[in-house]
Every structure is written in structure tokens, then in C-alpha cells.
Amino acid sequence: QVENFANDVKEKFDTIDILINNAGVFDPESPNSAQGYDTTWAVNVMAPFLLTRRLLPLIANSKSKYPRIITTSSISQASSLPNMKTLFEQNGSPQSGHAAYSNSKLGDFMLNLQLHNTLNACVDERLSRIKCFTMDPGTVNTKMLLAGWGACGIDVSRADNTYKLATEYGDEQQSGTSHFGGGGSAFAKQQQNLRDLWNALETHTGCTYNDIENGLA
Numbered sequence: 001q002v003e004n005f006a007n008d009v010k011e012k013f014d015t016i017d018i019l020i021n022n023a024g025v026f027d028p029e030s031p032n033s034a035q036g037y038d039t040t041w042a043v044n045v046m047a048p049f050l051l052t053r054r055l056l057p058l059i060a061n062s063k064s065k066y067p068r069i070i071t072t073s074s075i076s077q078a079s080s081l082p083n084m085k086t087l088f089e090q091n092g093s094p095q096s097g098h099a100a101y102s103n104s105k106l107g108d109f110m111l112n113l114q115l116h117n118t119l120n121a122c123v124d125e126r127l128s129r130i131k132c133f134t135m136d137p138g139t140v141n142t143k144m145l146l147a148g149w150g151a152c153g154i155d156v157s158r159a160d161n162t163y164k165l166a167t168e169y170g171d172e173q174q175s176g177t178s179h180f181g182g183g184g185s186a187f188a189k190q191q192q193n194l195r196d197l198w199n200a201l202e203t204h205t206g207c208t209y210n211d212i213e214n215g216l217a
Contacts (some may be wrong), residue, residue, distance in 0.1 A: 002047050006054035016058040018166050021048035021071040022137075024104070028097035036090030037204070040097070044104035049111055049201045053209055060126040060216055068131040070165050071112045073178065075136045077105035080187040084200040107197065109134050109184045114194040116176030124213050133170060136181035137161050 009016075024044045033042040048071055059067050081087060081103055095103070112134035122128045161180045164170070178184055187193055202208050 002050045003054070006051055009055060010058065013058060015061040015063065016055055017062045017064040017067050019052060019055055019059060019069045020162060020166065021052065021069070021108070022162065023047070024072060026097060026101045030094045030097045030100040032091055032094065037088065038092070038095060038100055040095075040100035040104050041087060041107065044101075045107035045111060046201060046205055048108070050205045050207050052115065053207050053212070056127070056212055057216060059130055060124070066129070066131050066171050068133060068166070068170055068175075069112075069115065070162065070170075071108050071115075071132075071134045072137055072162070073108040073112070073134045074101075074105035075181040076102055077109055077184070077188075078102040079106075079185040081106055081110075081193075081197070084196055088200055088204045106185075106188055109178060110188050110194055110197050111201070112178070113176055113184075113189065114198045117194070118198075118209050118212075120175065122213055124216060126216060127212060131170065131173070131175040133165050133173065133175070133177060133179060135161055135165055135179040 025040055027040060030038055030040050033039045035042070037046065052069060059069065078099075086092070087103065087107075094100075112132050116132040119127050119130050119132065165173070165179060173179065198209075
């Protein structure tokens with residue numbers, strides 16, 4: 001589905017100014033995906049990793065001064081992750097819905113940090129200028145919140161954190177940063193942990209970022 005969506009986008013557009021990785025799931029039963037991975041982990045972390053890579057050439061083509069990639073995390077992110085073997089185990093025992101969600105939101109936080117590191121190291125300025133942000137959207141009464149936690153947040157009409165990062169506020173912020181809560185634990189900021197997660201994502205998605213500068217026209 002991710003590959004098909006990316007192909008559809010590339011057929012319709014030559015450039016992307018802003019990519020917002022916001023799609024996510026919370027499932028109390030946390031079943032496995034068609035490929036055998038935990039569905040919450042697959043949708044919330046593996047999918048944005050793959051989609052971002054597929055659309056990077058279009059983002060690099062942006063005429064915007066500050067093209068950006070925004071990945072939605074959460075203030076409810078876990079403080080640390082299980083080992084990579086457990087996270088990427090296929091057809092394994094399901095986690096609880098809340099544990100799976102918290103792990104995935106920490107995964108998104110770490111994904112953003114390592115994406116920033118990867119793009120910032122690029123020689124091609126079209127890639128190194130891309131800003132990478134993660135954010136907590138706030139406690140908002142979406143269908144997901146209602147299903148997992150109940151109506152304990154603000155109305156959807158008042159939720160504007162994503163909009164702020166996508167517009168003028170985001171122009172002023174440093175790439176690789178997290179906003180509006182969910183600042184990440186010490187575990188999430190250790191370089192070896194970031195590399196371990198990144199390498200596991202490349203292995204299990206079959207998608208590498210090592211060649212990103214080669215694919216630009």
C-alpha cells in the first residue's frame with residue numbers, strides 16, 4: 001500500500017514542499033499485519049520510513065526555502081524500546097495496545113532524529129536543507145483517543161500544532177527537534193540506539209537511504 005501510494009503521488013506531482021507523516025493506528029488488540037509485523041509498529045513507524053524515502057526526490061525538488069518532513073509522535077511515547085528482534089519479530093506474540101502505541105511513538109521520535117542526521121550529512125544542499133521535525137499533536141478527541149483513552153482532550157477543531165510546524169513557526173525552528181511535548185528520553189537520543197533502529201528499519205522494509213544522493217536529477 002505504501003509503495004502504491006508513493007507511486008500515485010509521483011505520477012501526479014513533481015515536487016513536495018511538506019510531507020506530514022501523520023497516519024497512525026491504535027488497536028487494543030495490536031494484531032499482526034499481513035507481513036506478520038505488529039500492525040501498530042508497521043503502520044506508525046515502518047510505513048513513514050518507507051514513504052519518506054520514496055518521496056525524498058520530490059521533496060528535494062521543492063522550490064521552498066525550507067521544505068520539511070513532519071512526523072507525528074506523542075507525549076505518551078515510551079521511555080525505551082524493546083530489543084530490535086522483539087520489535088520486528090514476525091508473527092510473534094501481540095503486545096498490549098497501549099504498549100504497542102507507546103513504542104511506536106518513541107520509534108517515530110527516533111526516526112525523526114536519525115532522518116535529520118542522515119539528511120544533514122548529505123553533500124547535496126537540496127537534501128541537507130530539508131527540515132525534519134517531530135511533534136506531539138496534543139491531547140485531541142480523535143477517534144483514536146476516544147478508543148484508547150476516552151474523551152480527555154480538546155476538540156479536533158482546536159488542534160493546530162501540525163499547522164504551526166507546517167507554516168511560519170516551522171521556518172524558525174532547527175531541524176531534528178521535537179515540539180509541543182514528547183521531548184524524548186535519554187534512550188531515544190543515544191546515537192547507537194538511533195543507528196540500531198535505522199538499520200533494522202532498512203533491513204525489514206527493504207529500503208535504504210544510502211543512495212539518496214544518487215537518485216537526484
